[in-house]
Amino acid sequence: MAATRDSDYYFDDGNTVFEAESTLSKVHRSVMARSSGLSFEKTFPLRRRDSQGNRGEVPVIRGSDQFPIHLKKNTTLWSLYAIPSDIVDAMKLESIDPVKFINLVRIAKKYSFASIEIWALKALTSYLCSVPLPVPGSQFEPQAAKELSSEILRELTEVAAVCSRSAPLFEVVMAKWELLLSHGVYLKTAIRVSESRPELCNLHASAYYAMILRGGDLTRNFSEEQRNILLSGHYALFKLWRDHLNSPPQFHSSNDCDPSSECRSHWISFWNDLMGSNSTIPIFNSFHPLDLLGKLEVAQDALQGDNRELEKAYHLTRKMLERCRTSGKKVLEEMGRKTKLKLPDYFKSPGC
Numbered sequence: 065m066a067a068t069r070d071s072d073y074y075f076d077d078g079n080t081v082f083e084a085e086s087t088l089s090k091v092h093r094s095v096m097a098r099s100s101g102l103s104f105e106k107t108f109p110l111r112r113r114d115s116q117g118n119r120g121e122v123p124v125i126r127g128s129d130q131f132p133i134h135l136k137k138n139t140t141l142w143s144l145y146a147i148p149s150d151i152v153d154a155m156k157l158e159s160i161d162p163v164k165f166i167n168l169v170r171i172a173k174k175y176s177f178a179s180i181e182i183w184a185l186k187a188l189t190s191y192l193c194s195v196p197l198p199v200p201g202s203q204f205e206p207q208a209a210k211e212l213s214s215e216i217l218r219e220l221t222e223v224a225a226v227c228s229r230s231a232p233l234f235e236v237v238m239a240k241w242e243l244l245l246s247h248g249v250y251l252k253t254a255i256r257v258s259e260s261r262p263e264l265c266n267l268h269a270s271a272y273y274a275m276i277l278r279g280g281d282l283t284r285n286f287s288e289e290q291r292n293i294l295l296s297g298h299y300a301l302f303k304l305w306r307d308h309l310n311s312p313p314q315f316h317s318s319n320d321c322d323p324s325s326e327c328r329s330h331w332i333s334f335w336n337d338l339m340g341s342n343s344t345i346p347i348f349n350s351f352h353p354l355d356l357l358g359k360l361e362v363a364q365d366a367l368q369g370d371n372r373e374l375e376k377a378y379h380l381t382r383k384m385l386e387r388c389r390t391s392g393k394k395v396l397e398e399m400g401r402k403t404k405l406k407l408p409d410y411f412k413s414p415g416c
């Protein structure tokens with residue numbers, strides 16, 4: 065099928081022709097070069113291989129209707145020629161088109177259009193901050209009524225992982241994933257997008273961890289390798305839980321806390337209630353036995369926080385010396401941090 069000329073981006077006084085999706089665009093080389101960190105010739109070489117594959121033997125002038133430069137998509141042209149009012153409209157939360165900006169980031173990155181890449185990443189970050197998530201109680205902005213789809217989140221995660229300029233977007237993407245995974249939403253998407261990507265090892269591990277906490281058989285369509293990752297991670301978590309159960313963390317100082325005092329025995333009772341099954345403290349029973357991160361967090365609240373649901377836990381912890389409670393909170397915080405760091409080792413990603 066013959067390519068047709070773009071109604072918006074075929075300028076008669078342009079000097080370079082691109083073809084994307086069977087549409088020809090004739091634009092100004094100087095306008096493109098202005099936004100690129102590379103020289104135009106380096107970004108879009110003007111010579112091509114001849115029929116024998118010899119590079120540069122045939123000096124074809126590329127960039128004409130006959131020999132256009134091929135692009136996958138021409139999203140970049142829109143950003144290069146947009147007038148200020150178009151840009152203002154495109155950046156309004158209700159009208160940000162994530163697909164358009166994702167394509168823009170990819171092309172801008174490929175051809176080193178640094179300023180466009182940064183601008184598009186900023187638009188995607190704003191979009192992600194405002195779009196409602198498919199979880200109860202998530203932020204809802206009336207102007208962005210459509211919920212975030214798994215497909216868009218997958219693409220945003222990929223873009224955030226590969227762009228060196230995307231730290232703010234990466235941070236928001238990971239925060240959204242944390243909320244989604246805690247509700248068991250898009251678990252398999254998280255696993256698929258994070259496999260084989262070293263930047264996403266933590267997401268990969270968190271997704272498998274969340275899958276274990278959800279319980280039930282969520283492994284339909286799982287490959288043998290994925291099942292193995294789940295099983296070996298499950299076993300490693302079980303061993304860690306058993307170690308925790310058998311060895312309550314110690315933090316009572318011999319100077320401040322009498323070894324024979326009740327402070328220590330109250331701590332042991334509290335720890336057994338926290339880690340064991342059939343706890344006498346109802347809120348502890350709401351955690352999956354292997355949800356060590358959740359348990360370590362609630363235990364910190366029980367030692368020093370102010371949470372009405374933990375009234376029964378306070379009954380035990382308030383009998384401890386205050387300085388021991390303070391040291392205990394620090395120790396549990398550190399245990400939680402170390403447990404998080406261990407997860408990628410438990411659920412080994414093929415790319416990590």
Ligand SMILES: [Zn+2]
Nearest residue numbers: 316321327388
């Ligand atoms: Zn003590």
